[in-house]
């Protein structure tokens with residue numbers, strides 16, 4: 294019901310190209326979605342993070358896994374002049390909205406739907422995430438990134454995705470992803486991650502995929518097996534908790550950056 298009013302406000306504010314609010318909330322939640330300002334500002338923060346930490350520039354070939362309706366495709370649209378952006382996701386309505394978006398089509402940004410299973414986003418998906426093989430050649434991308442995606446996936450699925458990313462990245466290419474780093478404590482922005490064992494914790498008692506955080510031991514083991522190496526300490530989000538004496542990001546989750554030798 295709010296879509297027409299949201300559109301009026303967005304058009305007046307120069308944000309008319311974004312997908313309708315009813316689509317944006319599918320992957321970005323209800324909080325602060327009206328008017329598209331938050332959608333826009335997070336897109337810009339991420340574009341800066343990728344430029345500073347993963348060398349993103351105008352001719353970079355980028356794969357975004359779990360792109361939703363394209364929040365970061367919009368964010369990167371000013372930067373990727375001669376590069377290429379491919380976004381993939383398991384949520385069919387989000388991918389349909391991104392594919393049909395006139396602005397993103399003019400930029401020649403590509404979107405693809407994967408029918409991979411996830412308890413929260415695609416419970417009837419055909420293929421398990423822990424055995425999915427992406428349909429991209431080896432050494433295809435300079436940068437692969439995932440925002441708020443491993444926070445909805447369990448360890449075996451994350452392990453397989455990182456292995457696949459190691460295969461698809463070009464030598465010297467970067468993987469950037471967000472997570473809640475549990476080494477810094479199991480409370481983040483008022484959420485207590487007290488469920489689950491071993492390499493992960495969840496803040497949800499029944500469906501752990503709703504909100505998952507990881508320990509870096511596990512992340513590092515996955516990276517190593519995939520031929521990747523973490524390039525530094527996690528970059529901690531200023532939004533979730535205070536971690537003394539570490540590098541921080543304005544982003545809403547902690548950032549991990551890794552590089553392929």
Ligand SMILES: C[S@@+](CC[C@H](N)C(=O)[O-])C[C@H]1O[C@@H](n2cnc3c(N)ncnc32)[C@H](O)[C@@H]1O
Nearest residue numbers: 320359360361364382383384411414422440441
């Ligand atoms: C919280 S949303 C974030 C969307 C987008 N990255 C953003 O920040 O705007 C999580 C996204 O991950 C996608 N997702 C969940 N499991 C996935 C999987 N196994 N493979 C690809 N995408 C997945 C969901 O469909 C959803 O769009």
